[in-house]
Amino acid sequence: MDPYSAPSAPMLRSEPPRDALPTGLSAVGIVSIVAGSLGLFGGLASIGGLLFGSAINNAFVQPGPLEAAQREMMDGLHAVTAQFMIPSLIVGMLVILISIALLVGGIGVLRRKASSKGLLRKALFATAGLELIGLVLYGLTQSQTMPITEVYMIKVMEQSNPNGAGAMLGPMKIVALIGVVMWAGWSLTKAVLCIIGARYLGKQIKRDQDSSLTTNVGTS
Numbered sequence: 001m002d003p004y005s006a007p008s009a010p011m012l013r014s015e016p017p018r019d020a021l022p023t024g025l026s027a028v029g030i031v032s033i034v035a036g037s038l039g040l041f042g043g044l045a046s047i048g049g050l051l052f053g054s055a056i057n058n059a060f061v062q063p064g065p066l067e068a069a070q071r072e073m074m075d076g077l078h079a080v081t082a083q084f085m086i087p088s089l090i091v092g093m094l095v096i097l098i099s100i101a102l103l104v105g106g107i108g109v110l111r112r113k114a115s116s117k118g119l120l121r122k123a124l125f126a127t128a129g130l131e132l133i134g135l136v137l138y139g140l141t142q143s144q145t146m147p148i149t150e151v152y153m154i155k156v157m158e159q160s161n162p163n164g165a166g167a168m169l170g171p172m173k174i175v176a177l178i179g180v181v182m183w184a185g186w187s188l189t190k191a192v193l194c195i196i197g198a199r200y201l202g203k204q205i206k207r208d209q210d211s212s213l214t215t216n217v218g219t220s
Contacts, residue, residue, distance in 0.1 A: 021112065025204060028197045029109035032120055035127070036102030043095035050088055054078045069155040076148035084141055091134055098126050114208075117201050124198035131191040135184055142180055149176075 049056075057077070061070045081088075101123035108116025153172060 024200055025109060028200060029106045032102045032106030036099045036106060039095050039099030043092050043099060047092040050085060066156060066159060069152055073148055073152040077145055080141060080144045087137055091137060094130055098123055098130060117205050121198045121201040124194040128191040128194035131187050135187040146176060
């Protein structure tokens with residue numbers, strides 16, 4: 001060693017680069033965070049509507065020739081809401097809980113937490129099941145609310161155009177039916193996407209387990 005040479009700088013040990021997070025895993029994590037955020041807001045809004053919707057709707061009843069018809073419609077809708085209050089509240093609370101799990105799981109997956117894949121997989125399966133339950137509940141409520149709103153719309157049309165009320169009723173029923181079908185289709189699509197995401201996570205978990213097993217065997 002040359003005593004007159006400048007001391008060399010210590011060698012810094014560089015950590016091996018981390019593997020990039022698979023694109024599919026990143027997509028599942030990001031979509032889960034967005035879905036969890038929207039679901040959390042929607043669940044809170046749903047419960048708030050169930051508890052305070054009656055008072056809010058009555059506040060918007062406008063005085064006039066259709067006031068009696070409006071109050072009659074509101075009373076009918078409130079009766080349907082009361083009939084399905086308990087299952088609707090249960091579904092709303094489950095939406096909040098599962099949305100929190102989607103948020104936590106999605107964030108954990110993006111941060112590479114080992115346990116988050118399993119949590120997110122369970123949350124996605126639960127979301128798919130809850131979508132189907134919500135769809136059934138939606139169908140039951142719509143089967144009772146649609147006749148109530150139909151009676152009100154007939155009175156509105158008779159007030160504005162007595163001779164053309166019957167002709168306008170048919171297209172309105174078709175529009176309402178299209179809305180129900182679109183809602184059902186969207187719910188089923190979300191359920192299918194959740195199942196696809198959960199199955200993908202299952203494959204990722206299996207791959208991680210196989211990789212860990214191989215590593216353990218190689219080091220033993």
